[in-house]
Amino acid sequence: MASLTASAPIEPSGPRPKRIGPARYGVYAFLIISALFFLIPLYVMIVTSLKPMDEIRLGNLFALPMSPSFDAWVKAWSQACTGLNCNGIHVGMLNSIKILVPSVILSIAVGSVTGYALSFWRPKGANVLFGVLLLGAFIPYQVFLYPLVRILSMVSLYNSIPGVVFVHTIFGLPLMTLLFRNFYAGIPIDLFKAARVDGGGFWAIFLRLMLPLSTPIIVVAAILQITGIWNDFLFGLIFAGRENFPMTVQLNNVVNSSFGEKEYNVNMAATILTALVPLFVYFVSGRWFVRGIASGAVKG
Template structure:
């Protein structure tokens, strides 16, 4: 009686093909394209000005210092005020939180209504919202200035929150409407049979199912509102300038020597919130997209 021995099979050796080489080359070049400017910003922000004057852009600092970061945050000058960009950081949060909450709440409610209740003129309303998303913002600036001035909201915190809510509403409505369109209509009909009304079905059924798309909406709104410069400059008012406007003032203040290390540190500080949001919620963003954020 003969026996056959089976040798354990290990992983197959990977073959190097031209296609694989091309893919890796593309990934390396793409990574370098995004990481090289970040590297220059970081090392410049921790260099003293004496080393920056030497012109060695890519060299690592010989005497690293965090003084530029401290100055950028606490006492960098924006015109005649030398309070750093911490004031803009606080203002950005005061603008960001209500703008994100209100725009997402309205977008979810309207998207839910357009998907399941379909009031009279729903398609026309949705078309108008989509049209508003594709018209350049500059077209609306002067009319909005006039309207907000008339109602006393121009150059105020509520005014800039209203502006961000208005311009975020089309995208939020589109996201939630397409997401709810993927939910089986039988769930809605069953809730209606059980006596559920508009708000009961929304809060007890739809919102618990909406976690993935809410994460997507939060990431999009946080990034867009935090990085906004134009609306903050025009509508917020000098006392409520967001961080992006304060950064512009720091960089363009030309009294004395231009401090590139302070400018780089201020730029990185301004970009930290969107970066943290992406790193913390990146997998939720992908999950939300896969769950139907761009369907329809």
């Protein structure tokens, strides 16, 4: 009996917990450092925008505001001087929206159709056309500025919102075509052949078959285009015209104003207001972005 009761202890079933090794600690350290690298400037911008100028002059960069106030935000939105006008940057936000919405829709629409045609229909010279589009994605924009100014002036689109929308659509086409072509290349060709056997034409197959499957890549394309077009400064400055300056140009005029005192709290508030749209898009659509990439956005 004694030998039966003195049996070895029963080990718990199931997998043993993995020990955290040096590599895992290194990953955690890298992630923490990366997060601090981006969050510390954001923290400084927020606390500075909530401080009055008397408190900012004390030089306590990281200190919390003793008496938080949104006066700088109100002034940046509706009273900050952008050159000779002191109407704030809300006018620039309206112009940015007018530029953003049609530019995103047109570039994604044209890029998706072009990528679909190059993936399945293979017109004559498709590889050459695709190579030209890729080449256009790597040529610096500055090379095309003067020819575009001349062309838009000849067709009465210079210094107008349709003109800058046209420019954003043209320069977004190479990347959009690449994304959609690689995405459609991962779709089984048998689906396309079956649709052809059923009598589907170019537009019927695209609208009824390919487009419903394209939600992940459309989200990726929309995120890339929204952030790129909203953050653009060069095209808005050159092609939009003084009355149609986007928010980024208005922000530059606020920050670089040479009249009066440098109001750092207003500058920080204006910067955060300008960055709200890209930040919102990333926070809301982050998981869709990862899903779109995993489903073939950068394959091929």
